[in-house]
Amino acid sequence: MTVTDAVRALRAMLGERLLTPEGDGFPAARRVWNADVDRRPALIARCGDAAEVSAVVRIAHGEGLPLSVRAGGHDWAGRAVRDGGLVVDLTGLRQVTLDVDGRTAVAQGGALSAEVVAAAAPHGLVAVTGVVGGVGLAGLTTGGGYGPLIGRYGLAADNLLGADVVLADGRTVVAGPDDDADLWWALRGGGGNFGVVTALRLRLHEVRTVLAGILLFPAAEGRAVLDGYAGIVATAPDELTVLTGFLPGPDGPMAFLCPFWCGDDPAAGERAIAPMRSLGHPVLDRIGPMPYAAALQMFDASTVPGNHYLLRSRWLADVSPGAAAALTDGAYRVTSPFSALVVNHFHGAAARRDPAATAFAHRAPHHPVEIIAAWPPDDRPERHREWADSIAEALDPVALPGGYPNLLGPDDDPRARESFGANLGRLLELKRRYDPYEVFSAIPALIDPAVSPAAGGTAARLAG
DSSP, rough: OOHHHHHHHHHHHHHEEEOOSTTTHHHHOOOOOOOOOOOOOOEEOSSSSSHHHHHHHHHHHHTTEEEEESSSSSOOTTTTOOSSEEEOOOOOOEEEEEEEETTTEETTTTTTTHHHHHHHHHTEEEEEOOOTSSSSSSHHHHHHOTTTTTTHHHGGGEEEEEEEEEESSSSEEEEESOHHHHHHHHHHHHHSOOOOOEEEEEEOEEEOOEEEEEEOOOGHHHHHHHHHHHHHHHHHOEEEEEEEEEEETTEEEEEEEEEESSSSOHHHHHHHHHHTTTSSSSEEEEEOOOOOOHHTTGGGGOOOOOOOOEEEEEEEOOOOHHHHHHHHHHHHHHTTTOOEEOOOOOGGGGGGGOOTTTSOOSSSSSSEEEEEEOTTTTSSSHHHHHHHHHHHHHHGGGGGOOOTTTTOOOOOOHHHHHHTTTGGHHHHHHHHHOOTOOOOSSSSGOOTTOOOOGTTSSHHHHHO
């Protein structure tokens, strides 16, 4: 069995939508948003429907080719593309279908968050997403899905009503409360480890506008901003979710607060946000009512095409004085004008779910921290990696076990395992049931240690 055999079988089905390294479209198709990822797959299969996805998975498994799935391609670690492997490319599967009366949407597996939001907006409805519109909704949702509506409506995963999934043997199944409830449970936080999600059924919510925006403060006021943030969010209502940290500014990093109010009473939102302005002397105060789609564009300027990125992440129970000191010190030591530190906010409806109800287990209020090192392509990565690692290590004494799997890197398997808590055993059992050959490895921590590369098992054969 060879790549040549796979090309022959796939070419007959896909024609020019099968991309090989010799083709003109291949160099662009293998790239993801993080220019630091420079993987060279053997083949890229641009699928047009679920039946083609099924056939591609069967062929990859039959030929022994490492498999990866590209939807939004926004994973910083580049797990959508594997060296020497076959990429199931879903970027052509982006259709969004609405049931306005039922307040639901069906989004194909390649749909971006912004595309689902745009489809629902004319009807005064929103999907629960992250804060960046260019992220693929399937990857976000199956990994958990923190976002600005989390306090009122929960994680993106909490709003997944069902999914169409192509399993490792090529079978297409439906996961949902009335279909395959075990797979539905695993998909809500277990990531892309169980199959290729070709369609998601999502709950929508009536939110016509949000009160949102950004406050920027001098870096010297960063500690006061972080301390004040901790006090404000400790008693924040469900309708208010706030991000904080440090963003690039024209003369260096600047402390920021980014509130999102999704309540029905804008005046109540104004009252909830007002105390944030007194935490320092904001040099930018740009908060107001806006469509949800506009709110998702606020961080677009922070992502520079062509830059290289590396992330480190920690979970904090709260933004304690020790955590605030570590983050502030990291901001002063920043090694690149493009790097950022972002503290997210997990609370409200998301925190009231039973940890056993979904694969996403950490349901106590907490704060995921993103340490985002970014640098231009002509720079050396070592000092930026050391900067990110030093902040993560400084946070370790006050960090919780585990971390958000969607942000963890390929060297974070022990932390990823810890993130599933008491749900890990069930996830591993379901991984063995749905993917006994370990075709899918979006979160390598779910690879059964009994079938390890060192043992020369399936994981070794499929390792990219």
